[in-house]
Each structure stands twice: as C-alpha cells, then as structure tokens.
Amino acid sequence: MNLDIENAALILSAFLFAVGTAGVLVRRNAIIVFMCVELMLNAVNLTLVVFSRSLGLEAQVLVFFVMAVAAAEAAVGLAIIIAIFRHYEGVDVDRFNLLRW
Amino acid sequence: MVSLPLLLQEAHAAYEPILPAWILLLPLIGAAVNGVGAFMWRGNKSIPSLVGPLAVIGAFVIVVLNFVAMLTAAPHDPAIVSMWTWMAAGSLSVGVDLQFDQLSILMCLVVTGVSSVIHVYSVGYMGEDPGYSRYFAYLNLFVFFMLVLVLGANFPITFVGWEGVGLCSYLLIGFWYENQDFASAGKKAFVVNRIGDFGFLIGMFLIFVHFGTLSYTQVFAAAPATLAYGGAVVTVITLFLFLGCTGKSAQIPLYVWLPDAMAGPTPVSALIHAATMVTAGVYLVARTSVLFAMSPVSQAVVAAVGAGTALFAATIATQQYDIKKVLAYSTVSQLGYMFLAVGVGAYTAGVFHLMTHAFFKALLFLGSGAVIHAMHHAYHEVHSHEDPNDMRNQGGLRRYMPITFTTMWVGTLAISGIIPFAGFFSKDEIIWYTGAYGYGILWGVALLTAMLTAGYMTRLMVMTFYGENRTGENAKSHLREVPAVMWIPLAILAVLSVIGGWVNIPDALPVLPGVHAFHDWLHPIFAPARGILESHGLNGAHASPIGGGEAMWAGISTVAAAVVILLTFRALIHRTWKPAADSVDPTGLAGVLYNKWYVDELYDRMVILPLLALWRGCWRIVDAGLIDGSINGLASSTRAVGWIGSLFQTGRVSTYMFYFVTGVLVILATFLF
Amino acid sequence: MIETAFFLLFAVLAAGGAIMMIASRNPVASLLYLVLAFFALSGIFVMLDAHFLAAVQVIVYAGAIMVLFLFVIMLLNLGHREELDMRSHLTRVAALVAGSSLFALVAALVLRGEQSSLASDEGGVVMEAILRSRGAVGAVAEPLFRSYLVPFELTSLLLLVAIVGAIVLARRRAP
Numbered sequence A: 001m002n003l004d005i006e007n008a009a010l011i012l013s014a015f016l017f018a019v020g021t022a023g024v025l026v027r028r029n030a031i032i033v034f035m036c037v038e039l040m041l042n043a044v045n046l047t048l049v050v051f052s053r054s055l056g057l058e059a060q061v062l063v064f065f066v067m068a069v070a071a072a073e074a075a076v077g078l079a080i081i082i083a084i085f086r087h088y089e090g091v092d093v094d095r096f097n098l099l100r101w
Numbered sequence B: 001m002v003s004l005p006l007l008l009q010e011a012h013a014a015y016e017p018i019l020p021a022w023i024l025l026l027p028l029i030g031a032a033v034n035g036v037g038a039f040m041w042r043g044n045k046s047i048p049s050l051v052g053p054l055a056v057i058g059a060f061v062i063v064v065l066n067f068v069a070m071l072t073a074a075p076h077d078p079a080i081v082s083m084w085t086w087m088a089a090g091s092l093s094v095g096v097d098l099q100f101d102q103l104s105i106l107m108c109l110v111v112t113g114v115s116s117v118i119h120v121y122s123v124g125y126m127g128e129d130p131g132y133s134r135y136f137a138y139l140n141l142f143v144f145f146m147l148v149l150v151l152g153a154n155f156p157i158t159f160v161g162w163e164g165v166g167l168c169s170y171l172l173i174g175f176w177y178e179n180q181d182f183a184s185a186g187k188k189a190f191v192v193n194r195i196g197d198f199g200f201l202i203g204m205f206l207i208f209v210h211f212g213t214l215s216y217t218q219v220f221a222a223a224p225a226t227l228a229y230g231g232a233v234v235t236v237i238t239l240f241l242f243l244g245c246t247g248k249s250a251q252i253p254l255y256v257w258l259p260d261a262m263a264g265p266t267p268v269s270a271l272i273h274a275a276t277m278v279t280a281g282v283y284l285v286a287r288t289s290v291l292f293a294m295s296p297v298s299q300a301v302v303a304a305v306g307a308g309t310a311l312f313a314a315t316i317a318t319q320q321y322d323i324k325k326v327l328a329y330s331t332v333s334q335l336g337y338m339f340l341a342v343g344v345g346a347y348t349a350g351v352f353h354l355m356t357h358a359f360f361k362a363l364l365f366l367g368s369g370a371v372i373h374a375m376h377h378a379y380h381e382v383h384s385h386e387d388p389n390d391m392r393n394q395g396g397l398r399r400y401m402p403i404t405f406t407t408m409w410v411g412t413l414a415i416s417g418i419i420p421f422a423g424f425f426s427k428d429e430i431i432w433y434t435g436a437y438g439y440g441i442l443w444g445v446a447l448l449t450a451m452l453t454a455g456y457m458t459r460l461m462v463m464t465f466y467g468e469n470r471t472g473e474n475a476k477s478h479l480r481e482v483p484a485v486m487w488i489p490l491a492i493l494a495v496l497s498v499i500g501g502w503v504n505i506p507d508a509l510p511v512l513p514g515v516h517a518f519h520d521w522l523h524p525i526f527a528p529a530r531g532i533l534e535s536h537g538l539n540g541a542h543a544s545p546i547g548g549g550e551a552m553w554a555g556i557s558t559v560a561a562a563v564v565i566l567l568t569f570r571a572l573i574h575r576t577w578k579p580a581a582d583s584v585d586p587t588g589l590a591g592v593l594y595n596k597w598y599v600d601e602l603y604d605r606m607v608i609l610p611l612l613a614l615w616r617g618c619w620r621i622v623d624a625g626l627i628d629g630s631i632n633g634l635a636s637s638t639r640a641v642g643w644i645g646s647l648f649q650t651g652r653v654s655t656y657m658f659y660f661v662t663g664v665l666v667i668l669a670t671f672l673f
Numbered sequence C: 001m002i003e004t005a006f007f008l009l010f011a012v013l014a015a016g017g018a019i020m021m022i023a024s025r026n027p028v029a030s031l032l033y034l035v036l037a038f039f040a041l042s043g044i045f046v047m048l049d050a051h052f053l054a055a056v057q058v059i060v061y062a063g064a065i066m067v068l069f070l071f072v073i074m075l076l077n078l079g080h081r082e083e084l085d086m087r088s089h090l091t092r093v094a095a096l097v098a099g100s101s102l103f104a105l106v107a108a109l110v111l112r113g114e115q116s117s118l119a120s121d122e123g124g125v126v127m128e129a130i131l132r133s134r135g136a137v138g139a140v141a142e143p144l145f146r147s148y149l150v151p152f153e154l155t156s157l158l159l160l161v162a163i164v165g166a167i168v169l170a171r172r173r174a175p
Helices: A005-026 A030-055 A058-088 B004-009 B020-040 B046-073 B102-125 B132-151 B155-173 B180-211 B216-226 B232-248 B257-263 B266-275 B277-287 B289-293 B296-317 B323-344 B347-381 B402-416 B422-436 B440-465 B484-503 B517-535 B550-573 B588-594 B596-646 B653-672 C002-023 C027-047 C051-075 C089-115 C122-145 C149-170
Strands: B079-089 B092-100
Touching (some): A005 A030, A005 B653, A005 C002, A005 C027, A005 C089, A030 A058, A030 C027, A030 C122, A058 C051, A058 C122, B020 B046, B020 B092, B020 B132, B046 B132, B092 B155, B102 B266, B102 B277, B102 B347, B102 B484, B102 B517, B132 B155, B132 B266, B132 B277, B155 B180, B155 B232, B155 B257, B155 B266, B155 B277, B180 B216, B180 B232, B180 B257, B216 B289, B216 B517, B232 B277, B232 B289, B232 B296, B257 B266, B266 B277, B266 B347, B277 B289, B289 B296, B289 B517, B296 B323, B296 B440, B296 B596, B323 B347, B347 B402, B347 B422, B347 B484, B402 B422, B402 B440, B402 B484, B402 B550, B422 B440, B440 B550, B588 B596, B653 C089, C002 C027, C051 C122, C122 C149
16 A cells, blocks of 8 residues: 555545544534534645645635635634524533424 | 197197197296295295296196197107207217107196196195295296106106105105204105115116117017016016105005105195105006016016005004094005006006096195194194194084085095095906906905095094084184185095096996096007006906906995995094093004004114114224224324424534434445445 | 655644544633644645645634634633533544544545556646746636636625624624
8 A cells, every 4th residue: 555645645634524523523612613614624625735736726726715715604603603602601502402393 | 839729620630749848847937936036035925826826737738738639639659859968978878858648648637737726725725834935936846847757758857857856855845844853754755765766776777788778668669579578687677666666656665754744734745745746656667567567576566565555554544643644644555556556457547546546635635734724723823732633633623614524525435435436436446457367365455455445534534523623612713614725626626536537437337338538548558568468368357356247346345435434434423532632542453553563663673773883883983993093193103203303303513413424424435335 | 754754743733633622621722723733734735735825724724713713712701611511422432433434434435546646746746847837826826816716706705795794793782
C-alpha cells in the first residue's frame, strides 16, 4: 500500500469528517455542534484541495466559495443561537424540540 | 271522437280501440291534480270532489264506447295498441303495449264502473277528512295502475300494474298513518304481496327463457307447441305464477294481509280489497289459462287451494265481531271460489263470479261503511271512544238507516246465492262445474262453504240491524241515515247485484230463459284453453258426483242457503250481546275461530322470529363485527403505524443527524460492495 | 522524508485537535483546539500547493469565524461550563460506531481508488508550473474572476444577506 501525500490527506479528511459527525451526534451544546459542522466543512475543503492538484484549479475556487458560505452560515447561525438563548436561558440542543410531532 | 250511430253503421268493421291512451291518462291526470292539490290547495274540497270521480267516470265512458264497438265488431283476435318501446336489450324487447280483447274490456268495465260508484261514495264518506285530496290522488292512481294491469299486452306491463296496485294498496291501507297499527297493516300488506311478486317474477323469467318473448299473444300461441303437456316446465311456471296470485288475491298461504287491510278507509276496502285489486290474481290465471290448462298438476293445486281457502276463511268469518273483518274473510272465501272455478277449468264461471262478486261485495262494504260512518258520527257527537266497527256496539240499526238496511239485505241474498240475485248464477255455476268435472271432494267443500256463507252473513245482518241497539243511550239519538251522495251508490250497486247475474243463465234451469251472452262474449278468450282441456279428457258437464242434473242441484243449493238463513235468523234474533267494551273474548272452538286459527301467530313463530334472529345475528356478527371491525381495524392500524412513525420525529437535530449518517453509510456501502 | 515528517506532524495536530475538541468540557477549550486543527490544516494546504487557500484559511476561518464563535461564547457567558454536556453512554457508543464505520468506508473507498492517476505525482508538477507562471494568488484569481465571476458576485450578495440576517435575528425585540 503506497501512501503518497494525497491519499494520506484524503484519509485524514475522512477522519476529520467522521470526528465532526461523531461530535454532532454526541454533544449537546449548540455552539460545540456548530464547531463540529465547521470541522466537517474543513474536511471537505481538504478533499477538494487534494483533488485540485490533478483535476484543475477550479476546485480551489470552490474551496474559496465554501469558506465564504461557511462564514455567512456561521454568522447567521450564531445570531439564531443568540436569539434562542434569550428564550431558553441555555443552548442545550436537546431542548429545542418544538418540531416534535 | 266516434259517435254511436257511426259505430253501429260500421257494425262488421274490424274493432279499433277508441282513445286507448285516454283510458289510462284520465285517472293518471286526476291523480296528479289531486296530488298537487294535496300540497298546494290544502283546504280546497271542491277540486278533489270534482276531479277525483270525474277522472274515473270519464275513463268509464271511454271504456263503454270501446265495449259497444267491440260488441258490434265481434273480433276474434285481440287488438294491440303499441305505445312505445320500453326495453330493447339483446333478445329481449318489451314494449308498452295495450291489449284490447273481450277479457280486458270486461275487466275495465268492472274496474272503472265500480270505481266510479265508489269515488262518488267517497265524496260523502271522506268529506271531513283532512287528507281528502291525498285520498283521491291515491285512489285515482290506483285506478290507473289497475287499468295498466288488465290492459297490459305482455307480462312486464301487467307486472307494472301489479306492483303499482300493491303500492297504492299500501298507501291507502296506511292512509291514517299517524296510527302505528294502521301503518303496520300497510307494511304487512306490502311485504306479504312482495313474497307473491317474487313468484310472479320467477314465472316471468322462466317464460322468457323458454319462449324468448313476454307478449301474451306470442306466448300463448307458441305454448302448445313449445311445452310438453303436463311437463315439469309448464307446471313450474304456472305454480310460480300462482304463488303471485296467492299473494295478490289473498289465498292460502299469503292471505294474512287482507283482514289487517281493513285498517284503511271503507271505500278503499270496497274498491281494492273486494272488487278490483284482489281479483288481479284471478285475472292472471284467466289470462294465462292456456298455460294452466297444459298442467293438470297446477290446475289441481289451484282448485284445491281455492276450495280450501274458501272453507277456511268462511269458518273464521263466523266468529268475527268487527263488521269489516267479517266481510274481509268473506272476500277471501269468495276469491277461493273464483280460483276453484279457474282451477277446474270453468274459466267463464270464475270470471263471472268475479264480476258479480264485485257488485255485491262492493255493495256490502259500502253498506258497512255507511253503518260505520253513522256510528262514528254518533260517537263523535258524544265524545265517546268506542269502536264503531264492532257489531257488538251496533244492533237495531234498521230503524235508523232503512236504505242501508235494504241494500245490505240485497247484498246478503246475492252472496248467499239466492235466486234470482246475481250471486246465485255465478256461485251455482262454479259448484256445478266442480262436481261435474269430477272433483268430488272439492264439490262437497264448496257446498259446505256456501252454507257457511249464508250463515255468517245472516249473523252479520242480525247483529247489526236487528234487536236492541247497543250503541249507548247518549249516542243513539245521533244515529241517522247517510246522505244521498252515499246511498245512491248503494242503490246502484244493489240494482247491479240483482240484475248482474242475468247475463249468464244456464239452459238447464226451468222457467228462466237461457242466456249465453257472458259465455259467448268470453268464448274467444278461453277457447284455446278449453280446447286443450277437452283434448285431454275433460268432458262436458252433465251430472254431479252423486247423480242429478244441474237444475236439481241449483234448486237444492238455493233451498239449502235459504234454510240456513232462516235457521240462523231464528237462532240469533233473540240473542242479546253486550257492547264491545263489556264483552269477553270467546273460548273453545269459537275462540280458535275468533283468533283466526292462530295463523298469524304461527307465521310469527315459524318465519318471522327465526328471520329476525338471523338478521340480528347478521347485524351483530357481519355488519358490526366484520365490516365495522375491519374498517375500524384499518383505522386503528393506520393510527398505530402513524404512532410508530411519530417516534422518529423527536424534533431534535441530533436524532435527524443519526438518520442522516445511517443513510450516508448505507449509500457508501453500496459503492463499496 | 522531510515531507512525510511534516505531514505527519500536521496530521497528528489536526486529528488530535479535532478529537480534543469534541471531548473537551470547556467550550473555550474546544474552540481553541479547533483553531489548532485549522492551523494544522493550513499547513497541509501549503504542502499541497494551495498557498492562497492556506492563507485564506488562517485569515478567514481561524481568524474571523472562530473569533466570532468566541465572541458568542463570551456573550452568552458559556465559558465556565463545568459539567459535561455529552449525551448518554449509549449515544456515545453509537456515535463512535457511526463515526468509525463512516471513516472505514471512506478510507476503503480511497484506498480502492489508489490505482488512479492520483497515485502519480504528475499533479504536483503541473501545479508547480502554474504557480510559477502566475503566482499563488493569481492561480486562484484567474478562474475566480474569469469563469466564476457570477458566483463571486453572488457570494458577495450572500454575505450582505448574512449580515442583514444576523442583525435582524439577534437584535432585541423593540419594546
């Protein structure tokens, strides 16, 4: 098994993605959950960068866009969390279950 | 419009029906107008009083014109008027066709004639009833359907009339529907009739299967060739048709509705349950005489049922206290005579008795209606709630109601078969032919029944018109004779009850001239059936089972009836009865007869209760259990599935992430493997 | 050799930072571990010849987004949380299983595709050529402002919307 940097980076990216997923599944603090989502996005960015080496620079442009969108999403998401915090006096995700049947 | 001189000029031209559709349309229009009047012009009495009787009188006039035309033209074959095609489906083609021949014109005469008289009578009888318009609407509608029945040229059209008169009978029996018992009587009539109708339908289906057509002329022409004499097919067909007749004409086993039908107004009882609707069964057997003649088994069944019913009903009539019930059972008994006649092959005699019976039974019913009307009026004046129908409350009415008294005696003598009244000639002919064609036992039964008839009718007369008046001191003073609009019809029917029999006087009788008019008139109708009977051994009528000719036995039967009348009169004239409220029900044999041989109770136990139990079981197990259960089960299982589904909706993003990840894992796995 | 060592260093830092992030009790500590992971990732970007992105990663992600997170944590005063806010043991085990199977599957897929052109180092040569001709920024700028100009403009619009949204969502209701 010849692991060059690209394959290794891909495996690392898979690992980071899995860790991010596990984090979302396990943590109750909304802000931590958000950070795990950012981690997942970064894993994807890493994958894209790896592939841009062979498939062209457009992948890096995509990474650029991903970062921009992630920024926007983080801003809005945190604003929502602030608004919720005012209502629930805490950011425990398990308590946000108004969409229950 | 064709004028009479013109008709007589074309004496030997072919017979063309005159205004055939109007015979049916006039009563129908009358029914429609009166029906609308029942809603729109509620208090108006003059419109129904005019429209009701005039509609039927108009139809009667047209029928008379047709009768005269037919008399002069003397056609051999029926004249068929095709109005339009009702059903054309595959090989079945049924048109709305009317058949004008001697039998149907005769029936029309009887129906429209007696109806006209009864309509006029009703103006007086029902004058104060709030449902006046509705009554005439129903009555006119009934006449319409009865005419459809007798004028139909094929089985389905007759069946339409058959069902229609059943409907009108239901509507009229339960006319005073606020009374639960009366409404139930109407239902009973309809349901029992329905059982008979089932038989009629099966017979009709079988006829279509074997003949491919349902029109009378075609079926009867093809019958001798298509079916085997005495074969199973023709026997089954005729037996099923006869089942329908037992329903409509109140024979054993389906007669039980007729006595309860007395819940309706008396003119209804007179018209429907004496003169016309109940004769529909006899008409049907007469119409299909060819088929019956081909099955000796069916003939025997018809004759036996007829004779048995005649005797059975007569025994019950001897112990009834309700004046209308006596007449009701009398009707069942006389219908038995008619079936006996057509059963032994004496078709003309049966139809003859149908006609004379229409006269005197309508007379008797209308007379009893006059009595009830007077009693009711008297009780109403003193606010009493006694039963005006009960003969134990009557008595000595001949002083108060002389015209009714006289006409009722005419009717009684007619029904008892006393010469020269109408009933003598018709009933005698039946008894004679029964014996002469070899039905010894039935002959004896018929004789016995004739004596019973004379007996119970005399009892009725004595209880009602003779002796002490038991109405009560206060009510007595209000008893009076009925108005002219009611006793004129009585008089007309009385005259007919006297002279009605003179159209058919047997040659064998001494002194009286032989008259064959009736026989000759119906000869073309029954010739085919008679031919079949004679070719299979039915010989002429010459001697009774125990010897002696027709004249002798005619004399014996009249004398026997007269003797019974006198003896009964003597026995009962000095007897006193208590008014109905103070009387006890009879016991012993009289009690059994009073309770109608407990037949209704028997039917209840044997048929109704098991059926009710079955239906209740069906309701509980099949309907509520199975069907409702499965629907409810479907609903609850859906709910359960929904509940299971709802467990997945926790509202928490983490749970959804789990599902998401699981899905991603599955997809990745498919890429891998 | 050097390359491998550096890569291993960065990988360990990234992976370790990620795991510590999800295992830590204190939200601020979690955040800092994540920042560490981002820095490591940035290093890996450099090793993969994505110099511009490495810089942007540090500036935007570690420098802006994480700072924003920190602001919110401080604003909501969540910095002192002591009790562990993880879910039940069962959930942890399930998450572990899910995560590891996810990792295993993707890794298997990656290794299966090893025979493709990714294995060779051609890519690196091409990248170097481009970088030398246009420079790090120009290499990304050229497709960005040429082929992907419209998405670029739309992204700026998106950022505007995000700003407005954040303000609207987070403000106090007018009394």
